[in-house]
Amino acid sequence: MNRPYKLALLASLYLAQGLPFGFFTQALPVLLRERGLSLAAIGASGLLFLPWALKFLWAPLVDHTGSRKTWILSLQFLTLVGALGLAFVDLESSLVPIFAALVLFNLLAATQDVATDGLAVRLLSPAERGLGNGIQVGAYRIGMILGGGALLWIFAKAGWSAMFFGMAAILLLTCVPALFLPGKLSVPIAGGVSAPTGSIGADTPPAGAALRLGWGHRLRHPGLPTFILLICAYKFGDAMASSLVGPFMHDAGLSKEEIAIVKGTIGSIMGLAGAAAGGWLAWRYGRRIALISCGVLQTLSLLMYVACALDPSNKSLIYAATTCEHLLGGMATVALFTLMMDASDPHHAGTDYTLLACAVVLGSGLAGVCAGFIGDAIGYAGVFGLSVLISGLGCLALVRLLDHGHGPQRLATVWPRRSA
Incomplete structure (x- = not known):
């Protein structure tokens, strides 16, 4: 399978995920705030994203039954049908x-x-x-641009139905590259390279009860629980701050159109640049340097939100803060996802990577809930300031502990370790 097709395929699939996610995480909080919901209620709505945190439960089933082409096309089609269905539902009278x-x-x-x-x-x-993780995050960001920016703009101009018709049309286009995906992959990874072992195990495919509970076996491998805590800590502070940016912009007096442009479009475009930069850093300088530099920059970018909260009338500062956080946060995300991919066994790729991704999603959801309650209690400046502290400590913890071998053994090939 040639590289251009691989990248185009992955780009289309991750864009398809980012599209509805962008709407529900960026546009919907603004609409909820417009209806008068409290920050705590908006933050608690993050609990509705539990499928992202619990997908490890059915990951072994997806990993070892059927073909990836069948799974992907079927799920894409159902999402498209769902978007079309919402275009005919009256959403003004009830949020249910x-x-x-x-x-x-x-x-x-x-x-x-x-x-x-x-x-x-x-x-x-x-x-x-x-490169692949740059494509992953970059395409996802494009989806979020369309979902959190373009679709919010369409809603502001033409209403719910037009917005969901637009979502369905984009989802239809993303199905095209997957039509040419082979039903079976002949080798576990590209180029015919045999899959290395040692991180989360590389035993035979599970069956029966082991298939349903295969994630439990993966979770018991040495170093993995610690690694899960570390990757959550690395993004927790950034997730706290970003979950309240939309409501903060609304309370600062920005219109829906301004939020769509600043947060959905400009911010996500900078996220694309961050994804490219983060992927290049991981490729050029290695995982450790990429995670340190991106983590520090991500933490520093959150300081700008503190400044915004202290001077909410300064729209230029809000624009600058959003630009920097999306750029530097995108860099940190790609660096982290690349390390997570290194820790995944190609023989159980979906299960392993899903466990790690679920940890990040669960941690981010918890961060959003915490941020909502803390924001109601001490205000935007307080919660943004706390996010800076947590982000810095999370970066330090990940680097220090991985330096001393507190992670999956598989990472030894990409992360030089020091004696404890």
């Missing part, structure tokens, strides 16, 4: 249908993500993973 759609769309996207992540681990060689 939109919350139900949020759960359903996230269930479908989370399951598609298991198949797509497993596909990426198998298709990409270790040398391609920085």
Whole structure:
């Protein structure tokens, strides 16, 4: 399978995930705040993203039954049908249908993500993973631009129906590259390289009860629980701050159109640049240097949100803060995802990577809930300041502990270790 097709395929699949996710995480909080919901209620709505945190439960099933092509195309089609269905539902009188759609769309996207992540681990060689993760985050950001920016703009101009028709049309286009995906992959990773072992195990495919509970076996491998805590800590502070940026912009007096441009479009475009930069750093300088530099820059970018909270009338500062956080946060995300891919066994790629991704999603969801309650209690400046502290400590903890071998053994090939 040639590299251009691999990258185009992965780009289309991750864009398809980012599209509804961008709407539900960026546009929907603004609309909820407009209806008068409290910050705590908006933060608690993050619990509806539980499918992303729980997808490890069915990841072994996706990983070892059927073909990835069948899984991906079926899930894409169901999401498209869901978007078309919402175009004919009256969403002005009640929020129940939109919350139900949020759960359903996230269930479908989370399951598609298991198949797509497993596909990426198998298709990409270790040398391609920085590039591949740049594509992953970059395409996802494009989806979020469309979902959190373009679709919010369409809603502001033409209403719910036009917005969901637009979502369905984009989802249809993303199905095209997957039509040419082989039903079976002949080798576990690109180039015919045999899959290395040692991180999360490389035993025979599970069956029966072992298939349903295969994630439990993967979770028991030495170093993995510590690694899960570390990757959550690395993104927790950034997730706290970013979860309240939309409501903060609304409370600062920005219109829906301004938020769509600043947060959805400009911010996500900078996220694309960050994804490219983060992938290049991981490829050029290695995982350790990439994670240190990106983690520090991500932490420093959050300081700008503190300044915004202290001077909410300064729109230029808000624009600058959003630009920097998306750029530097995108860099940190790609660096972290590349390391997560290194820790995944290609023989169980979907299950392994899903466990790690679920940890990040669960941690981010918890961060959003905490941020909502803390924000109601001490205000935006306080919660943004706390996010800076947590982000810095998370970066330090990840680097220090991995330096001394507190992680999966598989990482020894990409992360030089020091004696304890």
